[in-house]
Each structure stands twice: as structure tokens, then as C-alpha cells.
Amino acid sequence: MEKIYTQSLLYDFYGELLTEHQRRVYEEVVFDDLSLGEVAEELGISRQGVHDMVRRTEKALDKYEEKLGLVRKFLSLKDKVNEIRELTEDKKIRKLAEEILEEF
Amino acid sequence: MEKIYTQSLLYDFYGELLTEHQRRVYEEVVFDDLSLGEVAEELGISRQGVHDMVRRTEKALDKYEEKLGLVRKFLSLKDKVNEIRELTEDKKIRKLAEEILEEF
Structure with missing residues (x-):
């Protein structure tokens, strides 16, 4: 990185x-x-x-x-949330995923 | 609380x-x-x-x-991740959601 x-x-x-x-x-x-x-x-x-x-x-x-370890946790969170976004077309889920990333 | x-x-x-x-x-x-x-x-x-x-x-x-503000952020994260879990039956997404909660 x-x-x-x-x-x-x-x-x-x-x-x-x-x-x-x-x-x-x-x-x-x-x-x-x-x-x-x-x-x-x-x-x-x-x-x-x-x-x-x-x-x-x-x-x-x-x-x-x-x-x-917040940076480490955040990077792992980001990876997982991005995986979720790639796995679904569901708009509600994608919106929640975006909100999670914005908050951190 | x-x-x-x-x-x-x-x-x-x-x-x-x-x-x-x-x-x-x-x-x-x-x-x-x-x-x-x-x-x-x-x-x-x-x-x-x-x-x-x-x-x-x-x-x-x-x-x-x-x-x-980590407690506040964590509680909001938890709510959103739980919402995601309730919105889908997709096993991969639900597993990712659980992993996210375990990590924090």
C-alpha cells in the first residue's frame, strides 16, 4: 500500500x-x-x-x-462491504453498504 | 441503553x-x-x-x-449489517455480514 x-x-x-x-x-x-x-x-x-x-x-x-487496529479493521470492512455490493443487485442492500463505507 | x-x-x-x-x-x-x-x-x-x-x-x-465516536459508529454499523442480513437469503452475503460484526 x-x-x-x-x-x-x-x-x-x-x-x-x-x-x-x-x-x-x-x-x-x-x-x-x-x-x-x-x-x-x-x-x-x-x-x-x-x-x-x-x-x-x-x-x-x-x-x-x-x-x-482501526485501519486494519476498516480495510477489512471495506473489502467485505465491497464484496457484498458485488454479490447483489438489491438496491436496499447496496444503499446500506454505501452508507456503511461513508460512515467510517 | x-x-x-x-x-x-x-x-x-x-x-x-x-x-x-x-x-x-x-x-x-x-x-x-x-x-x-x-x-x-x-x-x-x-x-x-x-x-x-x-x-x-x-x-x-x-x-x-x-x-x-467508535461506539456510535459501531452501533450504527451493527444496525445496518443486521438490516442487510434480514434483506437477503444469500448465504455468501449473510456470511460476510457475520464476519463484519465479529471483527468489531
Whole structure:
């Protein structure tokens, strides 16, 4: 799986458990593709400080996944729900399947 | 919904995020129905200490639910999957539906 996809899923599931500061730095570096230098300047900290914060945030997200396994469960859920959609033409069932995927 | 059921769900989803000590005290008081006095004696702390720890653990669990909403999402998933099961006799679909519920 692409690293950026895994990172997005981890962030979707556990981002709320991070501090606002962690979220901001992580989003800017990982999703908005700003350079460490740009983020460092914006926040008035060192490039190394930004780098460390991103690494610590990654570790925190991995730790949450280790404990709760939501990304793993969600991917399995998605596979199973998609299988259900492929197995039936029933509109009600297909609608429920879509609602399930949207909710997570 | 019965309080004990909500407590079980919250604990199932977020228990791993608690400390081992929190888990032990919470389990003994809430699920094993030991008295505050019994748990206090066992751990060598005051009844008030046990009481406070249970309250703090409840608050922590509520906070996680506020942030991640897994219990709410799970209950909605369960409803939808059960609806799917009622809508079809297709064995493959029903098996997938059961697997989904078992996984969470």
C-alpha cells in the first residue's frame, strides 16, 4: 500500500487524539508537502524540531494502530462491504453498504 | 441503553488506551462488581482513591468516544449489517455480514 495512503488513514482515524500543534505540523509536512524549512520558519522553531515532531507524531499514530487496529479493521470492512455490493443487485442492500463505507 | 452495556462497549473499544492499573481497577469495580472497600484493601489505597480512579477512567473513556465516536459508529454499523442480513437469503452475503460484526 502507498505510504501516503496509510498515513492518511492513520491520520483520519487517530488525528483527533493528537495535540493541535502535532496536527498542524504533521498536516503541513506530510499532506501539504511544505518543506521542513518552510514549516520551521513559520513556527519559529528549528528544522530539526519540525523533523522530530513529525517522527514523534508518526510513532504516536503507529502506536494507536497497534493498540486499536482501526485501519486494519476498516480495510477489512471495506473489502467485505465491497464484496457484498458485488454479490447483489438489491438496491436496499447496496444503499446500506454505501452508507456503511461513508460512515467510517 | 443499559449503562453497563455502554460501559462494556466503551471499554472494549478504548480499554487498550488506558494504563494497566486503570484497567485493573475499572474491571474489578465495574465488571466484577467488587466493592470499593475490597479493591481498596487489595491495592493498599483508600476507598476514595479507588472511587476517584474509576471516575477518572470513565471520563477518559467518554473523552475518547467524544473524539473518535467508535461506539456510535459501531452501533450504527451493527444496525445496518443486521438490516442487510434480514434483506437477503444469500448465504455468501449473510456470511460476510457475520464476519463484519465479529471483527468489531
